[in-house]
Amino acid sequence: MRWKWMLPTVYICFLLLPIYWLLNMSLKTNAEILSTFSFWPQHLTLDNYRVIFTDPSWYSGYINSMIYVSLNVIISVSCALPAAYAFSRYSFVGDKHLFFWLLTNRMAPPAVFALPFFQLYSSIGLFDTHIAVALAHCLFNIPLSVWILEGFMSGVPREVDETAFIDGYYWPHFFVKIFMPNIASGIGVTAFFCFMFSWVELLLARTLTAVNAKPIAAIMTRTVSASGLDWGVLAAAGMLTILPGALVIWFVRNHIAKGFALGRV
Amino acid sequence: MAHITLENIAHSYTGNPENHEDCALKKVNLSWRNGGAYALLGPSGCGKTTLLNIISGLLHPSRGKVLFDTEDVTGMSTEQRNIAQIFQFPVVYDTMTVFQNLAFPLKNRGRKQKEIEPRVIELAKILGLEKDLHTRAQHLTADSKQKISLGRGLIRKSVNAILFDEPLTVIDPQLKWELRSQLKFLHKKFGFTMIYVTHDQTEALTFADEVVVMYEGEIVQTGTPEALFEKPEHTFVGYFIGSPGMNVCACELQGNQVVIDGYMLSLGRKYPDLGSNSKIEIGVRPEHLRLVPSDREGLPVKIIKVDDIGRHRIVRVVFNNTKFNVIVSDMTELADGNCSLVFDTEHTHIYVDDHLVSGEEL
Amino acid sequence: MIEKQVNQKAWFMVLPVFLVVAFSAIIPLMTVVNYSVQDTFGNNQFFWVGMDWFRDLLHSERFHDAFFRQVSFSAIILCIEIPLGIVIALAMPRKGWGVPVCLITMALPLLIPWNVVGTIWQIFARVDIGLLGHTLAALGVDYNYTQDPVAAWITIIIMDIWHWTSLVVLLCYAGLCSIPDAYYQAAKIDGASRLSVFRYIQLPKMQRVLLIAILLRFMDSFMIYTEPFVITGGGPGNSTTFMSIDLVKMAIGQFDLGPAAAMSLIYFLVILLLCWVFFTVMSNIGEERSKGGA
Numbered sequence: 036m037r038w039k040w041m042l043p044t045v046y047i048c049f050l051l052l053p054i055y056w057l058l059n060m061s062l063k064t065n066a067e068i069l070s071t072f073s074f075w076p077q078h079l080t081l082d083n084y085r086v087i088f089t090d091p092s093w094y095s096g097y098i099n100s101m102i103y104v105s106l107n108v109i110i111s112v113s114c115a116l117p118a119a120y121a122f123s124r125y126s127f128v129g130d131k132h133l134f135f136w137l138l139t140n141r142m143a144p145p146a147v148f149a150l151p152f153f154q155l156y157s158s159i160g161l162f163d164t165h166i167a168v169a170l171a172h173c174l175f176n177i178p179l180s181v182w183i184l185e186g187f188m189s190g191v192p193r194e195v196d197e198t199a200f201i202d203g204y205y206w207p208h209f210f211v212k213i214f215m216p217n218i219a220s221g222i223g224v225t226a227f228f229c230f231m232f233s234w235v236e237l238l239l240a241r242t243l244t245a246v247n248a249k250p251i252a253a254i255m256t257r258t259v260s261a262s263g264l265d266w267g268v269l270a271a272a273g274m275l276t277i278l279p280g281a282l283v284i285w286f287v288r289n290h291i292a293k294g295f296a297l298g299r300v
Numbered sequence: 301m302a303h304i305t306l307e308n309i310a311h312s313y314t315g316n317p318e319n320h321e322d323c324a325l326k327k328v329n330l331s332w333r334n335g336g337a338y339a340l341l342g343p344s345g346c347g348k349t350t351l352l353n354i355i356s357g358l359l360h361p362s363r364g365k366v367l368f369d370t371e372d373v374t375g376m377s378t379e380q381r382n383i384a385q386i387f388q389f390p391v392v393y394d395t396m397t398v399f400q401n402l403a404f405p406l407k408n409r410g411r412k413q414k415e416i417e418p419r420v421i422e423l424a425k426i427l428g429l430e431k432d433l434h435t436r437a438q439h440l441t442a443d444s445k446q447k448i449s450l451g452r453g454l455i456r457k458s459v460n461a462i463l464f465d466e467p468l469t470v471i472d473p474q475l476k477w478e479l480r481s482q483l484k485f486l487h488k489k490f491g492f493t494m495i496y497v498t499h500d501q502t503e504a505l506t507f508a509d510e511v512v513v514m515y516e517g518e519i520v521q522t523g524t525p526e527a528l529f530e531k532p533e534h535t536f537v538g539y540f541i542g543s544p545g546m547n548v549c550a551c552e553l554q555g556n557q558v559v560i561d562g563y564m565l566s567l568g569r570k571y572p573d574l575g576s577n578s579k580i581e582i583g584v585r586p587e588h589l590r591l592v593p594s595d596r597e598g599l600p601v602k603i604i605k606v607d608d609i610g611r612h613r614i615v616r617v618v619f620n621n622t623k624f625n626v627i628v629s630d631m632t633e634l635a636d637g638n639c640s641l642v643f644d645t646e647h648t649h650i651y652v653d654d655h656l657v658s659g660e661e662l
Numbered sequence: 663m664i665e666k667q668v669n670q671k672a673w674f675m676v677l678p679v680f681l682v683v684a685f686s687a688i689i690p691l692m693t694v695v696n697y698s699v700q701d702t703f704g705n706n707q708f709f710w711v712g713m714d715w716f717r718d719l720l721h722s723e724r725f726h727d728a729f730f731r732q733v734s735f736s737a738i739i740l741c742i743e744i745p746l747g748i749v750i751a752l753a754m755p756r757k758g759w760g761v762p763v764c765l766i767t768m769a770l771p772l773l774i775p776w777n778v779v780g781t782i783w784q785i786f787a788r789v790d791i792g793l794l795g796h797t798l799a800a801l802g803v804d805y806n807y808t809q810d811p812v813a814a815w816i817t818i819i820i821m822d823i824w825h826w827t828s829l830v831v832l833l834c835y836a837g838l839c840s841i842p843d844a845y846y847q848a849a850k851i852d853g854a855s856r857l858s859v860f861r862y863i864q865l866p867k868m869q870r871v872l873l874i875a876i877l878l879r880f881m882d883s884f885m886i887y888t889e890p891f892v893i894t895g896g897g898p899g900n901s902t903t904f905m906s907i908d909l910v911k912m913a914i915g916q917f918d919l920g921p922a923a924a925m926s927l928i929y930f931l932v933i934l935l936l937c938w939v940f941f942t943v944m945s946n947i948g949e950e951r952s953k954g955g956a
Contacts, residue, residue, distance in 0.1 A: 042750055046750050047763075056782075114679045115679060117678070118675055142936075145887070151693040174683065234775060235773065235775045252775040273781050276775050277770070
């Protein structure tokens with residue numbers, strides 16, 4: 036048992052090594068990457084990052100991604116809140132079937148939906164807009180949000196509701212003033228997972244955008260094929276996509292374990 | 301079976317036993333007779349569970365030694381100490397049947413099936429579990445689960461002691477009674493040393509031959525239930541045991557006289573000079589106070605409240621600013637609100653800085 | 663458990679969710695069903711072909727191969743990631759500074775966009791500029807994932823372990839943390855061995871999260887698209903062409919709408935079936951729990 040700490044340590048090293056390698060490459064010039072093999076940059080350079088921050092075709096990708104991810108988080112959480120409340124507090128006709136049907140969408144393969152989505156959003160003139168991607172990602176993020184929030188809400192004793200209604204609160208007032216603060220950490224965890232799944236998804240985001248709303252991830256794939264492989268810039272772009280995720284984890288680090296404990300991801 | 305001795309045990313969860321404030325236990329010395337039934341009584345957070353876990357070896361004390369007979373077991377594991385312990389909330393192995401649950405401690409020690417089976421069946425009968433022996437433990441009620449936990453503690457015959465950590469909290473009152481008498485019966489039958497932690501005085505007083513009262517990490521009194529009641533050695537024991545607890549109020553000593561807010565009372569004892577810095581209090585149980593009509597001798601008090609609790613009444617009286625609870629069975633003579641309070645001097649005690657001072661008989 | 667209050671007005675609260683999800687799920691699905699029973703010569707002229715596409719697909723070798731590859735990939739992934747995740751979760755510290763360090767670093771791969779995961783490994787495994795590829799080459803191992811199907815598979819499997827084992831670890835860890843101390847103490851008192859503690863306490867208590875971990879890993883590995891697409895593009899040959907990759911190739915690359923739609927439906931049905939099995943098992947466990955009292 037004395038060597039128990041070894042295993043997580045080795046695993047963490049295994050996790051960090053490829054990321055380190057990416058960082059290492061992002062700080063080298065393309066010439067150095069291709070000519071010499073070294074564990075750390077011989078000629079440290081920030082040029083690759085400068086390229087990304089000065090070229091609009093690069094940095095607009097980040098802005099686009101941020102916009103549709105935020106839109107998606109807002110739509111998912113705000114739609115899911117009342118629905119999750121309904122599922123956790125009331126029984127109504129078809130509730131179980133509806134819940135199951137919602138969950139099946141979490142399991143829907145994006146590849147199945149890529150083409151129909153493309154046609155649907157083109158036909159209603161939303162193709163290549165942020166809202167299209169945000170709505171498309173709702174397909175799996177809303178069921179997820181309902182599921183996580185329902186778990187947190189069921190943990191709040193029903194007496195809380197009853198007391199509030201006896202005290203004469205109207206439902207919307209009660210929900211915002213009393214109920215939401217009670218499940219604040221649940222909302223945080225939900226937003227985290229919505230962010231996560233919207234941020235990492237590529238197939239739908241790429242299919243539904245062309246120029247104006249193209250996400251950074253898609254811009255990266257295009258660069259691989261087009262510009263004769265500028266490895267340094269590619270690595271820098273990759274590093275910059277890791278950053279928002281790392282920031283978000285940092286903010287919710289105390290709640291992650293709880294979110295996972297519910298076992299509803 | 302062994303005689304258990306604790307020598308200068310101190311424990312701090314922050315790992316700094318020098319700092320008296322964050323100690324869960326402050327210097328405990330205690331010895332438990334082989335085969336005795338003990339109760340460890342105290343409010344939540346007074347260090348009872350810590351002490352228990354130190355005896356069983358789940359915790360290692362920051363300082364001090366644990367002896368079984370003459371052998372120092374401080375460094376030994378729970379298994380080597382051969383101790384059984386039962387916890388506050390039921391612990392059952394969900395995937396096993398009741399039988400497997402009960403047999404688990406014996407199996408782990410390599411006992412033969414032939415030996416295990418009759419023992420499990422015998423114990424299941426005593427606990428009233430024989431019907432459920434082959435159902436999965438997961439499906440039982442909280443009551444039965446706790447019975448299984450008790451059973452796993454009682455299954456081994458050779459244990460040095462059985463420790464109970466508030467084991468009947470989750471069980472409803474009717475069954476509580478039954479189980480407690482079963483435990484007493486088992487104690488008589490097998491002669492285990494039993495240490496029973498609780499914050500419920502009735503439970504402690506009915507179960508144990510000897511009660512250890514703990515308060516803020518210290519042992520404040522060890523004694524028979526009777527001694528705890530008649531002669532509390534610490535004001536806390538006075539408060540905690542008895543319902544309502546002992547009346548404790550500030551007083552002064554003038555020679556052999558006790559002065560309560562100007563009223564002189566003789567206890568027939570002589571107290572040493574205690575200096576002016578110490579906190580001096582007088583303590584008397586509500587059972588040892590009498591109320592008589594105001595024209596007779598006594599502390600002139602006014603009745604402010606009467607609670608009728610069936611067998612007797614609890615009367616709350618006030619003298620200037622000092623309040624007393626008095627247990628009264630007959631109130632016919634006390635028609636108006638004024639009466640006199642009479643102390644039973646035999647059972648009235650003086651406390652200096654919360655500790656009992658006996659004084660010499662005059 | 664108290665019965666939930668019956669209230670049909672609750673439908674109004676569910677309505678927004680229902681509408682949004684119906685918009686993004688039902689309409690596209692209808693399109694797919696529509697395509698799967700028709701054929702086209704272009705110019706938006708369609709005619710009815712009935713079940714032909716399904717029949718063709720179920721007999722085509724291409725579909726069989728992709729399906730077989732997909733199932734073997736998911737099986738391999740599960741066999742490695744689940745035990746590995748459990749073991750790492752068991753070895754993780756329960757308190758102190760190690761906890762946030764572990765949680766944060768382990769959650770990191772989960773938040774990297776999938777194609778970037780692909781890119782990271784594409785770079786990392788390259789023989790000329792990647793640490794892994796270079797080291798292997800230096801050790802004299804003949805490794806080239808763009809030429810050798812075995813190397814391609816190994817690369818994708820290691821990449822998936824890197825990417826997703828953390829999810830299993832975090833789920834199991836959360837399950838382990840919810841076991842009260844009293845269980846471990848009781849086990850010590852009962853003289854249980856390390857193995858018994860795992861077998862009789864930790865494993866039963868992790869049952870729920872483990873089921874979820876298995877389901878999620880199965881589903882996500884069954885739908886894997888982006889990472890292998892970036893690393894190998896489905897090659898060399900067709901050796902890493904999984905179902906999703908094949909489907910996208912067919913639908914968007916070749917624009918064979920009929921077969922692609924038929925494949926979509928079969929693909930989705932397989933997943934739904936598994937989802938249903940899981941849901942049933944889960945609710946049975948839930949019922950057993952509530953019957954058990956605590």
